[in-house]
Amino acid sequence: MKIAIYGVSRSGKDYLIDRVVNHLNLNSDIKACHIEGSKTLNSIAFETYGRSFKSLCESDKVALRKKFVDIVNQKEKEYQLVIVDGHYSFINENSYNVVFTDEDKNTYDHFFYLDTPSHMIIKFARNSGGEKRNLDITEEQVFNWKLYEKDELQKVCSLLDKELVILDEDAQSCVDFIESWVKGFDEKYSYNKMANNILDGLTNELSQVNEVLLLDCDKTVSTNDVTYDFCQELDIDSYALKKIFRNDRYTSYQFYKVWCLYKSKEAPLIVSASEISLERANLSNDILGLIKNRRDALVIGITSGVYQIWDLISKKHDLFNVLIGNTCSNSLDYYVTPLLKRSIVLELQKRKKNVTAIGDSIIDIPMLESADFGYIVAHEKVNRVVEKYLVQEKSTQIKQIFRSEFGYSLSNVSELEVA
Secondary structure (H helix, E strand, O other): OEEEEEOOOOOOHHHHHHHHHHHHHHHOOOOEEEEEHHHHHHHHHHHHHOOOHHHOOHHHHHHHHHHHHHHHHHHHHHOOEEEEEEOOEEEEOOEEEEOOOHHHHHHOOEEEEEOOOHHHHHHHHHHOOHHHOOOOOOHHHHHHHHHHHHHHHHHHHHHHOOOEEEEOOOHHHHHHHHHHHHHHHHHHHOHHHHHHHHHHOOHHHHHOOOEEEEEEOOOOOEOOOHHHHHHHHOOOOHHHHHHHOHHHOOOHHHHHHHHHHHHOOOHHHHHHHHHHHHHHOOEOHHHHHHHHHOOOOEEEEEEOOOHHHHHHHHHHHOOOOEEEEOOOOOOOOOOOOHHHHHHHHHHHHHOOOEEEEEEOOHHHHHHHHHOOEEEEOOOOOOOHHHHHHHHHOOOOOOEEOOOOOOOOOOOOOOHHHHO
16 A cells, blocks of 8 residues: 655654554554655655756656656555655745646555644744755745645545545544554445445345435534534533534544544443434424425435434434434444545445435535535525535536525525425
C-alpha cells in the first residue's frame, strides 16, 4: 500500500509519518517505511546533476520526479506500507506554484491531507531554521493556501474515485486511524465495497420494489439534531464535535474520531442517552406524511449520526424499512460518510432502482446529486455551507422540498410536492 500525505510547508507531515512508521514497525506485523519527498528529490538531484532540486530547470525536475516514483514503487516491493510526504503546491505571495504531477496522481493508492491549524503552522514557520524559516507569511495566507490545496486535491480524488482523507493536529489519533485504515481498508473504508455489502444484505427487500426513498435522519426526518442531545447526556461537550468537524471536514477520519468518543462510554450510558434522545426528537410532519404516502417504495433511513437513536425512533414511529448508520459498538462495520451515502445511491441504481433522496446538509450533497431525484430541506434555518454550494454549483440537480420560511436559491415548488 502506498499512501501520500500532503499539507502545506511546516504542517508537520514528517513528524506524523515518522510516528506512524515507528508505531507500526514496533507494534504490528506491518512493515512500513517513510520516504521523505523533498529530501529524496534533493538527494537525487545532487547525485545526478550536482545541484539542488530547486535550482534545476523544469525538464530536469520532471525527469527526477519520474525517478522518485521508481523509488516509491521499488520500496513497495520491500515494505507492506510506504508513506510519502508530499507537496501539492508552494505559495508565491497570493498565487500558487503547483508541483503535483500526473506521476503523483497515478502512483499512490490513498491520499491524505494534514490540515494543521493555520496559527500552529505560523508558529512552526517562525521557529524553523534555514530555508524552512518564514517570518513573512500570514495566518490568512496559510488558511487560503490550505483551502486551495484541499479543493484541488479533492478534484483529483473525485476523478480517481478515491477519498481525500483530512487529518488534523491530533497526532496520536492520526496514528491510530492510519493503523486502522491500513489493516482494514477493504473491510471498513472502501465505500464502494461497503455499499455493495450493505445492499447484498437487503436482497429480499429490494426484490419487492422498484422505488427507494433514501432519507437522511438528523434535521431531515427530525427538525432538530438529536446527536447533540445524545452527546450532552454522555457529557461530551458539543465543542468537541465542532472541533472534529471544523472547516466542514467530513471524511472517514472525522467519523472515526467521533466513534472513538462514543465507544469510550459504558454501554448502559449509551442506552440511556439514546432513550432520552428519542424523547427529545422533533419529527417533521412533512416527512412523516411523505413516508406514509410512499409505501410503494422501500424507505431507507441513512444517518451519519447515531444508529441506536434512530433505531428507537424508527420503531416507535414506524418510519423505515431499513436503517443504515454509525453505531457506538466496539466493533464497527463502516462509517456513514458523504461518499458512502453517494455509493449507496449508485449501487441502488446499478440494481435498477429509482432513488429519491432527501437531506439537509453538505454531508448529503453527494447523495442528493447522484440520486434520480435529490431534495434539500431546511426546517429551522438555511445551511450556509449548502447555500454556498448551491450558489456556486450552477449545474446542480437538487431541488428544495417543503420550502416555507427558509429557502435556498432554487425552484419554489419541487416536482415531488406537485406529485
